[in-house]
Amino acid sequence: MNETLITIVAGLVMLIGLAGVVLPVLPGAVLIWGAALGYGLLAGWGESGGWLFGLITLLGLAGLGAEIWVTGTGAKMAGASLWSLLAGLGLGLVGMVFGSLPGAVAGLVLGTLTVEYLRRKDWDQAVKASLGTLAGYGLSYGVKLVIGLMMIAAWLAWVVIG
Template sequence: MDVLGWILIIVLFVVGMAGAVYPILPGALAIYAAFFVYGLFFSFGPFGFWFWTIQTLIVAVLFVADYVVNAWGVKKYGGSKASIWGSTIGILIGPFVIPAFGLIIGPFAGAVIGELIHGSSADRAIKVGWGALVGLFTSTVVKFILQAAMIALFVVWLIAY
């Protein structure tokens, strides 16, 4: 049973880290679930109040930062609320419409379309689309770092226990 427990934990960590890049995967929630799998298979003993508080705060920051950083990229390049919505929709549906490149094309196209609907010129819309990509890549880096920190904290907590 120990081997099965560790396999599930590692799979959840891998899915979680893949979720930093591929937004349709659960990301931080998969990593958070791995902690419960550890508790169910082994023990919740190592995890006290501070572990759960820190991990929950990281997850909350991840959810807020994901939207805020993406919106920041669009806003920094002069985008409207329509382009922010377009970019967000593009992130969600892009990978399904264009499997190989939809993750990049989706937010760009969504922001451009949103900005064109808002009434901006094509040049401005393309500039805002680039801002959506800047926000996407920045958000991905932030998610990757924070999710890696969640896993590192888990390992350190177990070693210290």
């Protein structure tokens, strides 16, 4: 297969993956990683391909963990318990299935709010914990976007350097 065509297809799949960083219906980091793997298998690894693919893999793993870690950090800073965060993440997954991004956000907030209220019997604290969780969730998108861009930059270096 033509190396130029392989490069173009891999780049387009990576751009779709970058969109998936923001749209939870697409596995963003996984698509970017898979495109890099496909590029290596089809176009060859070259001198630096193995090392740069290793970097892309590590960045991809960091991207997968970023959403949970950053969301959890925001929740903890606002006083949310582990149980409320787990309930929020669980309802967020259910919401994502039924309502895409708005459903995921609504489930995350509703789960955190409900468990925090049941735990503390204080609406102000429950709302504060929910807002902290929401802020962490929003920040996680920025972190995942930067990681996705770093993965693509490593791949571009691989394409240029060889």
